[in-house]
Amino acid sequence: MAVEKMSLAKALNESLRKALDTDPKVLVMGEDVGKLGGVFRITDGLQKDFGEERVIDTPLAESGIVGTAIGLALRGYRPVVEIQFDGFVFPAYDQIVTQLAKMHARALGKVKLPVVVRIPYGGGIGAVEHHSESPEALFAHVAGLKVVSPSNAADGYWMLQQAIQSDDPVIFFEPKRRYWDKGEVDTESIPDPLHAARVARAGTDITLAAYGPMVKVCLEAAAAAEEEGKSVEVLDLRSMSPIDFDAVQRSVERTGRLVVVHEAPVFYGSGAEIAARITERSFYHLEAPVLRVGGFHAPYPPARLEEEYLPGLDRVLDAVDRSLAY
C-alpha cells in the first residue's frame, strides 16, 4: 500500500503525471499550463518533465483548444485540456456540444473521442465574475458527454486517470475551493468505478446526495445533525452523467428521505433530475418529497454575497428539518 496525504490539487497533479508517464499518447493542453503550471498549479512541473510537445501552452482561445483536441483525438492522441475557469468554457461550448459529444455516434461508432475537459468550477473563493459558476447541468444534458466531479484527493487522483482512459469525452469538474483540502490517497488501491456513487457517511434517517464541493458541507451537516440525534447518510454521487441512480435508490429505500444538494442553480439542475427519477423509482418508500438545496435563479453574485448564495451548513440543515417534519 502506498498511502500518502496530499491536497486535491496535488493529487490531480500526480494523476496527470502518472497518465503522461504511462501513455505516450496523453497530452496536456491549455492556457498557462506550461511554465506557470496553470493558474491553480494543477499542471505544475509537468512541462519541465514531459516537454513542450506533451504539455502544451495554447493560444488564448477555448474553441481552438477543444476543437484541436478533437482533431488530435481523431489522430490517436488523448488530450486532457484545461479550461482556466468555469465561466470561460463557453467559447468552447459549441465545439463540445455540437462536435465532441456527437462525433462518435455520427461515425457509427468508428471514431473515438477520448478527450478530457478539466474545468475548475464552483464558488467560495471570493473571485470576480465568471470565476465561480457551476455549469455542470448544461453539459450533463448533452448526450455523448460524461460528466464527473471528485470531491476529495483520492477521487481526484483516480477519477482523472479513469477519465483519461475512457474512450468517451469526459467533462471533469474540479471543485476549486477544495483544491487545498488534504486527504489520503492510496496510489495502489483498486479505485471505485468512475461513475459509481459512494456512501461517504452511513445514516438511517435521511439521505443527502451531493457531489464535488458540497460533499464536505453535507458531511459537516451530518455531523451537526448527529448532535441533535439525527442519523444522516451522505452520498457522494461523483458522477453527474451517468448518475448512479441504483445507489441513490438503495439509500433512499433505507432512509425514506432525500435532499439533493449542489451549488448550481436549482432550476433545471441535477437535483431536478434526481428528484424525478427517485420519485418514479421509490415512490412508496418516500416519507417526504425529495427536496433540493442549491443556487438561485440569478447570476452568481459578487463575492461579498456568495456566502448567502452558496448552500451552507444552515441551509442544508434547514432542508433536513423540513424533510423530517413531513
Added chain:
Amino acid sequence: MTVENTAARKPRRSSKRVSAAKKPTGSEPQLVQLLTPEGERVEHPDYDRHVADLGPDELRGLYRDMVLTRRFDAEATALQRQGELGLWASLLGQEAAQIGSGRALRDDDYVFPTYREHGVAWCRGVDPTNLLGMFRGVNHGGWDPNSNNFHLYTIVIGSQTLHATGYAMGVAKDGADSAVIAYFGDGASSQGDVAESFTFSAVYNAPVVFFCQNNQWAISEPTERQTRVPLYQRAQGFGFPGVRVDGNDVLACLAVTRSALERARRGEGPTLVEAFTYRMGAHTTSDDPTRYRHDDERAAWEAKDPILRLRKYLAAQGHADEAFFTELDAESDALAKRVREAVRAMPDPDDMAMFDNVYADGHALVDEERAQFAAYQASFADAPQEGK
C-alpha cells in the same frame, strides 16, 4: 530582434521558439513614435498634424492624466494587499496607451473596455472609485455605461470586440458621425470573437477602432504564443489598415488613435491599432510573474517609461516648472486618500441584491425564490446566532 525577423527566420520546431530572451525590445521598424524614450520629439510625416494643436497646457494635461492614473492604480494595488479588494489588475506601464487613446475620443464616442482600462475610464470621467466595486466584490460593474459612454469591464476575453462592432454598425445605421473603440489584449487577439469582429466590421464598414494593447504577455504566455506575425498586420487580411504605435509614447498613441477615429467618422471603416507596450507588474494581484519572465526584461522596459519620457520633454521645453510637479504630487496624494476612504466606506450589498435586476420585466421564479430566501433569513432573526 524584431517580431518579423523571428517569424521569418525560424519557421520550424515550436519547442525552441518561445523564450522571454528573444522577445522584441520595442525598437520596431514599423513603430509610430513621436517622442523617444529620451523625451525627444521626433517628426512623423503622417501623424504630426494630429497633435499639432497641443500646447503646453494640453501636454501638461496628458502628463497629469498619466500620473494620476498611475497613482490610482498603485493605491488599488495597495488596497488589494490590505485585503480591501479581492483582486486588482494593474495598468502599470500602459498609461500612455490608455491616456493617449482615451484623450483622442470625443464625448459622443463609445468605449468598450476589457478589465484593465482604468486610464481610459479616467479620460471618460468615470469616477475611479466606481471601478473598484467589482474588484472588491460588491458588484459586477458599478456604473451606468451610458452616462459616460464607457461600457462595463468585460472579463471574458475578446467578447466586447463584437459588442463594439455591433454598436458601431448601429452608429452607422443612425447616420451619426461618432466612432466606437474596443480595447483588448494581445492574448485576446487569438479568440474567435475577435476574428469575427474583424470580419463583421470590415464587411459592414463599421466605424470602430480596435485598440490592442500588446503588453507582451497573456498571463504567462508571450505574444509569440498567440501569433507568428506582428498583430497589426493581421488587419490587412480582413481588408482594413493596421498600425503599430509605440504604446509608451502618449503623443503617438493620441495621434494614431485620432487618425483612426477620424477615418471611422469619414465612413471609411475600421482600423486596428496595436499599441506596443509592456505590463510592468503582475497580470493581476493573484499572479506570480517570476515563474515565467525575467527581471531584466522589465528593466529594459522601465527605460521606456511613458511618464518619465513626457516629463523629460516637458522639462526640456520649459513647459513645466517644479511648482507644477509639486502640485501634482499633492493632487496624487489627495486622489489616493479619496480612493482609500471611498473603498473602506463602500458598503457590502444587501443580501437581497442578488435577486435584483435579473430580468427587466420580472420573473415569477425569481420572485418566489426571493420571498423564500427572505423568509429563511428572517427565521434567524429571533433565534440566537448560531456559529457557521
